[in-house]
Amino acid sequence: MTTSFTRAPGADRAIPEAALTGSLRDFRAPAGTDLLGRVEGFFGWQDQRRRHNLWPYAKSTATAPKTHCSAKSDSGQELSGVNFASQDYLSLSSHPAVKEAAIAAVHEYGVHSAGSAALLGNTRHSLKLEKAISDFVHGREVVLYPTGWSAGFAAVQGIVRPSDHVVMDVLAHSCLQEGARAATQNIHFHGHLNVDGLARRLQRIRANDTENGILVVTESLFSMHSDTPNIGAMRAVCDEYNAKLLVDCAHDFGCIGENGLGHLGLQNMVDKADVIIGSFSKTFASNGGFIAVKSRAVAEYMKYYSATQTFSNALSPVQAAVVLASLEIIRSEEGKARRRKLMDNILYMRAEMTRAGLEALGDPSAIVPVRVGAEGLARIASRELASLGAIANLVEYPAVPQGGARFRVQVMADHSREDVDMLVRLMQQAMRTADLEYRSYREADGANNVLAQQWELASNAA
Ligand SMILES: Cc1ncc(COP(=O)(O)O)c(C=O)c1O
Missing domain, CATH: 3.40.640.10 (Type I PLP-dependent aspartate aminotransferase-like (Major domain))
Incomplete structure (x- = not known):
């Protein structure tokens, strides 16, 4: 399947700091008498991220959630490529x-x-x-x-x-x-x-x-x-x-x-x-x-x-x-074979991630958390990965510790080694590009800015 990604029309490259910082936790307890009006702050923050293709949540599939699929981002961009974001570990949803x-x-x-x-x-x-x-x-x-x-x-x-x-x-x-x-x-x-x-x-x-x-x-x-x-x-x-x-x-x-x-x-x-x-x-x-x-x-x-x-x-x-x-x-022999194939994919992916200089966290399971670190860096990396033609979910604070943002790669039995190779290669590429871009924002803002603190926190968390 060909991979493609359409950037939102008018999305500019200069990212405001707010889109690279903050978290869902900041809006968990809004105060004031206006029960409904007081949630506007969340929407403002979320929308800054969305406008810069940095809101990786609420994607929808346009085809079945198989190893390759087409999807749409929350801002309407069309994504397609190798899919490591669906929960269908033994690939039974299309059996x-x-x-x-x-x-x-x-x-x-x-x-x-x-x-x-x-x-x-x-x-x-x-x-x-x-x-x-x-x-x-x-x-x-x-x-x-x-x-x-x-x-x-x-x-x-x-x-x-x-x-x-x-x-x-x-x-x-x-x-x-x-x-x-x-x-x-x-x-x-x-x-x-x-x-x-x-x-x-x-x-x-x-x-x-x-x-x-x-x-x-x-x-x-x-x-x-x-x-x-x-x-x-x-x-x-x-x-x-x-x-x-x-x-x-x-x-x-x-x-x-x-x-x-x-x-x-x-x-x-x-x-x-x-x-x-x-x-x-x-x-x-x-x-x-x-x-x-x-x-x-x-x-x-x-x-x-x-x-x-x-x-x-x-x-x-x-x-x-x-x-x-x-x-x-x-419970059948086929089930056993599917579990063996799944575990084979998992172990292969973890080994290949390590070989590519990426860090697979935890123990072998259908979820391979791949460490990114700083939230701002991770948001850019996620945008880049999608643009290159791979779909994987990003998780960040407060779902995981601050400075511990990661891709939560979900492996299926039907993935092939070529699918895994492609994800690893694209993830490595996305991380490299994101690193350069994030570094430029961090340096442009001087030594004591929020991104520098975020980076420091992530470095200490590593
Ligand atoms: C430990 C745990 N319990 C329960 C659930 C919820 O399951 P479901 O998505 O089937 O409602 C999840 C889902 O992510 C989970 O991780």
């Missing part, structure tokens, strides 16, 4: 059997479940899916949710009550943090992957409170850093302090490990976590998620006391059929 399953479900049911699972929203497909996921996770009780986010939120909000405690990794996903906020004010964060820090917090809580519950919350694969906790060590600490352990396995469930059980499987912890959360949106080609617990009592409780289950429309029959068909592949 013929999965598409067939969707079509058959449409013919049988139409397109809508037309109700909450608590009322008349379940279908033959969703009931079958519950059983199939249950079988995959060693016979646990499974509750389905409309999205992975709502499953994560629900698991914490549905279980924890105001006098209980939630202890979570400081990088836990937004759904888990919001679920905790909805449930209690007793939220304690420990350092990322730091089991000693977790133990210290549990010890402190139990020294003052032996009456209430503690839910320890983590992820099997942290998607911004591509790293994994020692789940066995966390389990041991939880047992010592009478706490329950919740593991969100959104990004590795189905796609990592010989049998696709992710790091829970690799660490032999599928049966040891008290609550498992999964998402279908990364590997199972559909919106949706689930909670898997060890008793029917807890599953039934979640159906009526976790808000996003009881008061939200159930998975559609099409979504349930798609996830079922995907799961069937994931």
